[in-house]
Amino acid sequence: VIADAAEKLLPAPGGPLRGKRIVITAGPTHEPLDPVRFIGNRSSGKQGYAIAAACRRAGAEVTVVSGPVSLPAPSGCEMVRVETARQMLAACEELMPSDVFIACAAVADYRPALETKHKVKKERGGLTAIDLIENPDILREIASRSANRPGLVIGFAAETDDVLGHAESKMKRKGCDWIVANDVSPGRPAMGGDQNEVTVLGFEGDKTLPLMSKDALGDMLAAMIGRALGG
Amino acid sequence: VIADAAEKLLPAPGGPLRGKRIVITAGPTHEPLDPVRFIGNRSSGKQGYAIAAACRRAGAEVTVVSGPVSLPAPSGCEMVRVETARQMLAACEELMPSDVFIACAAVADYRPALETKHKVKKERGGLTAIDLIENPDILREIASRSANRPGLVIGFAAETDDVLGHAESKMKRKGCDWIVANDVSPGRPAMGGDQNEVTVLGFEGDKTLPLMSKDALGDMLAAMIGRALGG
Numbered sequence: 001v002i003a004d005a006a007e008k009l010l011p012a013p014g015g016p017l018r019g020k021r022i023v024i025t026a027g028p029t030h031e032p033l034d035p036v037r038f039i040g041n042r043s044s045g046k047q048g049y050a051i052a053a054a055c056r057r058a059g060a061e062v063t064v065v066s067g068p069v070s071l072p073a074p075s076g077c078e079m080v081r082v083e084t085a086r087q088m089l090a091a092c093e094e095l096m097p098s099d100v101f102i103a104c105a106a107v108a109d110y111r112p113a114l115e116t117k118h119k120v121k122k123e124r125g126g127l128t129a130i131d132l133i134e135n136p137d138i139l140r141e142i143a144s145r146s147a148n149r150p151g152l153v154i155g156f157a158a159e160t161d162d163v164l165g166h167a168e169s170k171m172k173r174k175g176c177d178w179i180v181a182n183d184v185s186p187g188r189p190a191m192g193g194d195q196n197e198v199t200v201l202g203f204e205g206d207k208t209l210p211l212m213s214k215d216a217l218g219d220m221l222a223a224m225i226g227r228a229l230g231g
Numbered sequence: 232v233i234a235d236a237a238e239k240l241l242p243a244p245g246g247p248l249r250g251k252r253i254v255i256t257a258g259p260t261h262e263p264l265d266p267v268r269f270i271g272n273r274s275s276g277k278q279g280y281a282i283a284a285a286c287r288r289a290g291a292e293v294t295v296v297s298g299p300v301s302l303p304a305p306s307g308c309e310m311v312r313v314e315t316a317r318q319m320l321a322a323c324e325e326l327m328p329s330d331v332f333i334a335c336a337a338v339a340d341y342r343p344a345l346e347t348k349h350k351v352k353k354e355r356g357g358l359t360a361i362d363l364i365e366n367p368d369i370l371r372e373i374a375s376r377s378a379n380r381p382g383l384v385i386g387f388a389a390e391t392d393d394v395l396g397h398a399e400s401k402m403k404r405k406g407c408d409w410i411v412a413n414d415v416s417p418g419r420p421a422m423g424g425d426q427n428e429v430t431v432l433g434f435e436g437d438k439t440l441p442l443m444s445k446d447a448l449g450d451m452l453a454a455m456i457g458r459a460l461g462g
Contacts, residue, residue, distance in 0.1 A: 035391055035417055036272045070301035110358055119391045130361045160266050160350045186266055
């Protein structure tokens with residue numbers, strides 16, 4: 001009865017992505033240094049949440065694996081909340097198989113080699129450097145699965161120089177099918193703002209989209225995914 | 232006329248802190264590593280914002296120097312928004328003199344020695360460590376001013392072990408008048424939550440307060456400040 005009532009509140013599951021399972025990562029990761037400090041990044045999560053909401057509106061079953069953000073959950077999506085890159089990878093692997101995987105999160109490439117249990121005290125000799133180790137590469141891990149690889153794996157490339165060149169080499173290196181490339185230089189709209197301007201590499205050649213709202217870009221990507229899946 | 236209309240929306244400026252100017256820092260600082268990455272900390276800003284609102288309710292003229300948080304500005308307070316410890320210090324110095332200075336922000340002790348203009352690329356040889364340099368010490372700078380030192384300088388000590396011992400030595404080292412000490416160990420209420428449990432060192436001896444909401448602690452501190460200023 002409760003399920004019936006909930007069903008009535010949800011939009012009818014029609015649309016081009018009906019019956020498709022989509023897993024999408026969103027937001028930053030926080031890599032702890034000690035109980036209070038972390039290395040983070042400026043991802044607001046807005047673009048990932050907008051894509052998740054748009055795919056849901058297009059009829060997909062959507063799970064968002066989200067780093068720490070201060071946004072309301074996108075309507076109708078299942079949420080898995082994580083902090084670190086390692087937690088994000090584990091959550092994504094647990095959610096496989098899916099039809100589509102979208103790696104929109106700004107995952108920290110590195111984490112502190114050592115996480116101390118107590119707050120590091122300045123007066124105890126101080127800290128002169130943080131040793132780093134590489135985090136797992138979530139996009140490459142999912143794109144290179146031998147079993148249960150999603151049919152369509154989409155990455156994002158946030159770059160500050162030679163945006164398309166870096167994005168193209170990232171697509172090859174990671175083995176994903178599409179890369180959504182954007183320019184995150186200071187003063188550009190992407191970071192933290194409500195608009196985005198991207199080029200989608202791999203979708204029917206490269207497709208450069210005009211500046212639009214993150215919500216509109218979500219709808220556009222949902223439509224492109226529907227077309228690619230033959231929906 | 233606009234000022235008159237605004238005046239009517241504000242609470243009557245009565246209360247024990249009437250006519251007092253209070254500057255309070257709140258939230259974390261973010262210390263950039265490159266255009267997208269930073270070193271941050273888990274301060275939500277809730278306690279600082281609650282103290283600011285309480286001091287305002289008690290009649291003070293309050294300016295909040297706030298790091299990046301996702302909270303609405305406390306009602307009736309002037310806001311100065313900053314990112315880094317150096318920006319926070321500069322903003323506080325510009326606001327001197329004041330009757331009271333409250334250093335509630337979780338200021339990063341260290342920042343990356345080098346901030347690169349372009350995003351650091353993993354594939355260009357990678358990053359094995361972040362070199363750090365010490366940030367200015369805002370509490371000590373303000374507490375040790377020879378001219379225009381606020382009459383009452385209050386610091387906060389977020390500790391994970393030997394809380395009172397560390398807080399007491401911090402009070403001496405910084406030269407502040409009171410220290411509000413709390414335990415930020417994982418599982419304790421302070422970090423990110425709505426409650427806090429603190430000991431105020433320096434106020435009529437040490438005063439250990441019971442667990443209470445951050446709003447209630449704000450009102451309690453506003454009352455203690457009123458008493459100390461003879462209001």
